[in-house]
Amino acid sequence: MAEELFKALADPTRRTILDELADRSGQTLFEICGRLSMKHRLGLSRQAVSQHLAVLESAGLVETRREGRYKYHDLNTAPLRQITDRWPVPDPSRPEESTP
Amino acid sequence: MKIHLTSVFVDDQAKAERFYTETLGFVKKHDVPVGAQDRWLTVVSPEEPGGTELLLEPAGHPAVKPYRDALVADGIPIAQFAVADVRAEYDRLTALGVHFTQEPVEMGPVTTAVFDDTCGNLIQIATQPE
Numbered sequence: 586m587a588e589e590l591f592k593a594l595a596d597p598t599r600r601t602i603l604d605e606l607a608d609r610s611g612q613t614l615f616e617i618c619g620r621l622s623m624k625h626r627l628g629l630s631r632q633a634v635s636q637h638l639a640v641l642e643s644a645g646l647v648e649t650r651r652e653g654r655y656k657y658h659d660l661n662t663a664p665l666r667q668i669t670d671r672w673p674v675p676d677p678s679r680p681e682e683s684t685p
Numbered sequence: 686m687k688i689h690l691t692s693v694f695v696d697d698q699a700k701a702e703r704f705y706t707e708t709l710g711f712v713k714k715h716d717v718p719v720g721a722q723d724r725w726l727t728v729v730s731p732e733e734p735g736g737t738e739l740l741l742e743p744a745g746h747p748a749v750k751p752y753r754d755a756l757v758a759d760g761i762p763i764a765q766f767a768v769a770d771v772r773a774e775y776d777r778l779t780a781l782g783v784h785f786t787q788e789p790v791e792m793g794p795v796t797t798a799v800f801d802d803t804c805g806n807l808i809q810i811a812t813q814p815e
Contacts, residue, residue, distance in 0.1 A: 609788070613760020615799065616787045623792030631759075654757045655786050 587671075590664050593644035599637050601625055603646060606660035611650075613657060614638070690727065692740035693764055694749045695804035698726055701741040704803050708781055709766075714738050739764070744805060753805050760786050762799050762809035771796040771812045 593599055598621070605620045606612060612620075618634050621627040629637075638658060641647035645664040650657045695701035705711045711728035715738070719725050723745075727738040744750070756763060768774045771789045775798050779785065786807060787799035797811045 609790075613786055613799070615760035615762070616790065619792050619797065620790065623795065626793075654754065655760060656758045 587667055589640075589644040590646070590667060593640050593646055596637070596640075598627060598629065599641055601627070602634075602637060602641060603660065606647065606658065607662075610660045611657045613655060617658060688737055690738045690740055691764070692742045693802070693804075693806050693808075694744035694746075694753065695741045695802075695806070696744050697804060698724055698741055698743060701802070701804040702726060702728075705739070705741060708778070708783065711739070741804075749805075757801075757805075757807055760799060760807065762807040764806070765809040765811055768810045768812055771798050771810055774798075774810055 601621065602617060605617060605624075614631065614635065617638070618629070618631055621629055621634065638647055638649075642649065646661060648659045648661050650659060702713065702716075705728045706713060710731065712731050712734070713726070714729045714734075715725055715727045717725040723743045726741045728741065729736055729738050744753070753763070775785065775789050778800060783800050783803075785798055785800045787797070787809075789796055789798040794814045795811050797809055799807050799809045802808050
């Protein structure tokens with residue numbers, strides 16, 4: 586699972602897809618393709634976007650949901666917790682005792 | 686050469702006539718019986734009565750269903766209409782019960798949204814920059 590997470594995050598296009606799903610979760614493939622091409626000028630085929638989504642899905646970062654005749658993609662940031670579980674981040678609200 | 690007519694397949698012509706005129710606000714241009722139950726049914730925009738006609742074509746051919754199902758699943762619209770203000774149109778249509786698969790989004794220079802025409806298709810509306 587962790588390997589899939591790091592692989593998924595390693596690609597800039599996939600990170601852009603996550604940015605756009607963070608802007609609004611629950612997008613059709615058409616909307617994701619539109620955002621990538623129109624907002625980010627990324628000339629990707631629909632098939633290439635589908636493949637990126639499949640990698641994100643295997644890492645658990647994207648979940649697909651069928652609603653009637655439509656299929657939507659939702660963002661799931663829960664797998665990202667594996668990163669801070671492995672390398673804990675100090676809580677900035679609790680200053681280290683080294684500060685006088 | 687001119688683009689005089691384009692078409693969308695519709696599940697039910699009577700229902701499509703109501704949706705495209707009463708909900709969307711187009712006006713009927715031609716309505717001619719064809720065969721036993723089908724009609725040559727076209728609508729135009731009231732803003733452009735002499736403009737491109739949209740044919741609301743019966744969806745009886747067996748190829749139509751798999752074609753449209755695959756497009757709809759991926760959220761791909763079958764036609765695009767121009768509106769002055771996508772957000773205003775989104776509010777107006779939502780109030781009339783129209784379901785959007787894509788709420789208005791600014792995509793670079795254009796703002797777009799996608800709705801279900803209740804007759805088997807997704808339709809995109811777009812506002813182009815001035």
